[in-house]
Amino acid sequence: MEAPAPWRVLEFYSGIGGMRYSLMASGARAEVVEAFDINDVANDVYEHNFGHRPCQGNIQTLTASDLDKYKAHAWLLSPPCQPYTRQGLQKHSADARAFSFIKILNLMQNMRYPPQMLFVENVVGFEVSDTHDQLLEVLSSLNFNLQEFILSPLQFGVPYSRPRYFCLAKREPMRFQNASVNNKLLRTPMCLSQTVNSTSQDSEHQTEEEQDPVCKPVKDFLVKEPDGCIQNETILQDYIVPLNLIERWGNAMDIVYPESKRCCCFTKSYYRYVKGTGSLLATSENLKWVPEEKLPISSLKELHLRFFTPREVANFHSFPSSFWFPDHISFRQQYAMLGNSLSVAVVGPLLRYLFAEA
Numbered sequence: 552m553e554a555p556a557p558w559r560v561l562e563f564y565s566g567i568g569g570m571r572y573s574l575m576a577s578g579a580r581a582e583v584v585e586a587f588d589i590n591d592v593a594n595d596v597y598e599h600n601f602g603h604r605p606c607q608g609n610i611q612t613l614t615a616s617d618l619d620k621y622k623a624h625a626w627l628l629s630p631p632c633q634p635y636t637r638q639g640l641q642k643h644s645a646d647a648r649a650f651s652f653i654k655i656l657n658l659m660q661n662m663r664y665p666p667q668m669l670f671v672e673n674v675v676g677f678e679v680s681d682t683h684d685q686l687l688e689v690l691s692s693l694n695f696n697l698q699e700f701i702l703s704p705l706q707f708g709v710p711y712s713r714p715r716y717f718c719l720a721k722r723e724p725m726r727f728q729n730a731s732v733n734n735k736l737l738r739t740p741m742c743l744s745q746t747v748n749s750t751s752q753d754s755e756h757q758t759e760e761e762q763d764p765v766c767k768p769v770k771d772f773l774v775k776e777p778d779g780c781i782q783n784e785t786i787l788q789d790y791i792v793p794l795n796l797i798e799r800w801g802n803a804m805d806i807v808y809p810e811s812k813r814c815c816c817f818t819k820s821y822y823r824y825v826k827g828t829g830s831l832l833a834t835s836e837n838l839k840w841v842p843e844e845k846l847p848i849s850s851l852k853e854l855h856l857r858f859f860t861p862r863e864v865a866n867f868h869s870f871p872s873s874f875w876f877p878d879h880i881s882f883r884q885q886y887a888m889l890g891n892s893l894s895v896a897v898v899g900p901l902l903r904y905l906f907a908e909a
């Protein structure tokens with residue numbers, strides 16, 4: 552018998568393709584038929600890795616008939632998060648960077664072939680925004696069931712704290728495998744497993760700290776030489792943290808060790824700034840790590856701190872080893888685009904669950 556045709560997928564705000572890698576990792580019978588992004592540098596990276604250049608331009612200018620022509624079954628969207636971040640002005644839907652997302656949401660109501668499945672990724676904070684209210688309104692008007700999650704790679708064995716909000720939606724008569732959690736916001740990946748068919752009230756309120764399984768150590772994510780050894784400092788010269796920054800920021804920096812089981816979220820400003828943008832790695836072999844201890848500046852200097860390389864940040868995002876940047880992309884651009892991307896370790900299982908037939 553002939554295999555059924557794959558689900559047709561549109562990838563909005565495609566960036567460097569974290570969503571597409573997640574779809575590949577999910578094993579879903581699905582293919583990206585088009586991707587959309589306004590950033591030509593991100594599109595260079597996407598094309599370099601997938602051999603397909605996304606439609607370049609403002610998503611806000613798309614019309615219902617533009618989208619109808621793809622007859623897509625699923626839309627995957629990771630719209631800009633600045634309107635909802637705690638550090639920002641939190642203008643939500645009034646922020647111009649939210650306009651394109653609101654526009655295409657509303658287009659769904661005027662389409663001849665609206666998607667049957669929807670997946671939205673954003674920062675924690677989105678779930679209390681008025682854009683979220685609009686999302687729910689549109690989905691309900693089109694008879695979608697939805698399930699929402701706040702999950703972090705830490706809950707998937709990756710020593711990386713990057714909690715993010717996810718909305719999964721399926722249009723009637725399609726159903727989720729675990730329909731008992733429809734209309735709930737879950738903080739556990741439990742219901743993604745086919746073997747678990749109910750989720751207790753408690754697990755809806757568990758945080759990433761309470762959910763940590765045994766995470767791999769940071770050293771498993773470091774750049775390796777072909778012989779399997781971690782690259783030495785001479786090779787990693789470009790990544791050493793200058794001493795004046797150590798003097799200035801001291802214990803405000805987030806320092807991790809090869810044996811650590813957690814590092815903090817890499818933002819798009821990593822490498823430009825050291826405070827609050829991502830962890831730094833202590834590479835000295837002579838110092839013993841004492842967790843939680845505040846160290847004097849003299850000891851901090853002896854830790855031989857370095858930035859994680861872009862490849863290592865990609866490893867924390869669980870990107871495949873085949874992923875890479877074209878030569879003309881600067882270090883700063885690499886970090887900026889990785890900081891905007893997402894965790895394949897988290898989104899892969901969520902997409903597998905979304906596409907699984909009930």
Ligand SMILES: C[S@@+](CC[C@H](N)C(=O)[O-])C[C@H]1O[C@@H](n2cnc3c(N)ncnc32)[C@H](O)[C@@H]1O
Binds near residue numbers: 566
């Ligand atoms: C949060 S990032 C998504 C990153 C992506 N998921 C990845 O894995 O790299 C948002 C992306 O949306 C793009 N973008 C923002 N506003 C846009 C608009 N109005 N039209 C098209 N693309 C837009 C940005 O260039 C950026 O690549």
